[in-house]
Amino acid sequence: MAWTNYQLFLAGMMLVTGAINTLSTKWADKLTSEGANGQVHEFDHPFLQAAGMFMGELSCLVVFHILRLVNKYRNRPMELGNQSFNPLIFLAPAMCDMCGTSIMYIGLNLTYASSFQMLRGAVIVFTALLSVAFLRRTIQNHMWTGIVFVILGLGTVGLADIVFGDHDNSDINGVIAGDLLIIIAQIIAATQMVLEEKFVNKHNVPALQAVGWEGLFGFFTLGILLIPMYYIKVGKFSKNPDYRLEDAIDGFYQISNNWRLAFAVAGNIVSIAFFNFSGISVTKEMSATTRMVLDSMRTVVIWIVAIAVQWQDFQYLQLVGFLLLVIGMCLYNDVIIVPFMRKYHIILRPLHTIRPLEEERRPLLSEDIPSVQGVQRKRSELTSVEDLHPRPT
Numbered sequence: 133m134a135w136t137n138y139q140l141f142l143a144g145m146m147l148v149t150g151a152i153n154t155l156s157t158k159w160a161d162k163l164t165s166e167g168a169n170g171q172v173h174e175f176d177h178p179f180l181q182a183a184g185m186f187m188g189e190l191s192c193l194v195v196f197h198i199l200r201l202v203n204k205y206r207n208r209p210m211e212l213g214n215q216s217f218n219p220l221i222f223l224a225p226a227m228c229d230m231c232g233t234s235i236m237y238i239g240l241n242l243t244y245a246s247s248f249q250m251l252r253g254a255v256i257v258f259t260a261l262l263s264v265a266f267l268r269r270t271i272q273n274h275m276w277t278g279i280v281f282v283i284l285g286l287g288t289v290g291l292a293d294i295v296f297g298d299h300d301n302s303d304i305n306g307v308i309a310g311d312l313l314i315i316i317a318q319i320i321a322a323t324q325m326v327l328e329e330k331f332v333n334k335h336n337v338p339a340l341q342a343v344g345w346e347g348l349f350g351f352f353t354l355g356i357l358l359i360p361m362y363y364i365k366v367g368k369f370s371k372n373p374d375y376r377l378e379d380a381i382d383g384f385y386q387i388s389n390n391w392r393l394a395f396a397v398a399g400n401i402v403s404i405a406f407f408n409f410s411g412i413s414v415t416k417e418m419s420a421t422t423r424m425v426l427d428s429m430r431t432v433v434i435w436i437v438a439i440a441v442q443w444q445d446f447q448y449l450q451l452v453g454f455l456l457l458v459i460g461m462c463l464y465n466d467v468i469i470v471p472f473m474r475k476y477h478i479i480l481r482p483l484h485t486i487r488p489l490e491e492e493r494r495p496l497l498s499e500d501i502p503s504v505q506g507v508q509r510k511r512s513e514l515t516s517v518e519d520l521h522p523r524p525t
Contacts, residue, residue: 139417143426146410149403150430155437156399157181157237158245162443165390168382169373175393176371177383178237179354179361184397185233186351188404193344195409217335219345225332226349228324234354235317242310243293244444246435250289251314253457256282256464258322266326278464285456286315292449339412425468428458 135143160181166172203210240248257279263269271279293307332342361378372379387394414423431454438444462469472478 149407151433152403156396160396161241165386168385179378180383182234188401189347191405196340213336222345226346230350232317232320239310239313242306249431254318278460281460288453292447296447
């Protein structure tokens, strides 16, 4: 069935805003500006950038209430789910999101934008393992096969950065550290998904509202933490003039002194809000499979742009790693590859019953959870495969 104009609009919005989110963050990291001490230096403020991302997520809560008022004024029905929940159920997932996003932004500052996006695919591996341990889920054979392909893809991408990276402009130890930090952050992201599934999903909170509440907790918590971070000095780990863990004051000075930097930071904040909204809408209007395909295309867009603006050179090994990651994601989620083999009887015995359209529109990560799992879509991020499993970007 052909897509409607509205569906095409949603798909385009998800693809564009998702790419902008990563690219704008990396662009800001590469810009220089005059800081609080009058010296020109690189913009190295990952925690401040993470706070901006949470501000974008917080705006989803504002959008939810605006839509609620508009539908009420026009006397139109709106699915509100359960509104008797305790907002504190989002506190623990928000803390995981805060830690994971901050670590990923530190890693992004050290490595390539394309590698950042690809390595986020590691969330599948850790989510599967944690789901077995804490949710007592059964990992089927096709899922294990997918995990193997994802691990091979992650290793290939990391090897490409080490062997073929542009080491004249990027310190090899920094690139390796950045890749490792991104993978470590996926453990925290997987923990967040498990917490959401165990304690949040049963409340059936609308997706935009859930994302907004996590943004609210993350923004105010990280905003408070920026104060003690100012007084913690970490030596050469920080590129700030006074080697502080985070110098928000210096960051605001730099933003005000460089309109390009201000534009990049604003792009990060605005794009995450639109990315979350469009991602949730794509899952609802089309399917989670469509969302996964679009997310893979987002990685390609980021990679092409990074090469076009000469942030990195073309690495054929990275292409191999990307293909392995996509194959692993398809196998793990039982989409495209396995259904194709089943359709043409390459697989004689089905792995499980073919899902109807209603099932296809559910999040890919879990088989029995409501729409609130759209909250598991970050951001930034944030997904990467995180981006494969809708969060209720």
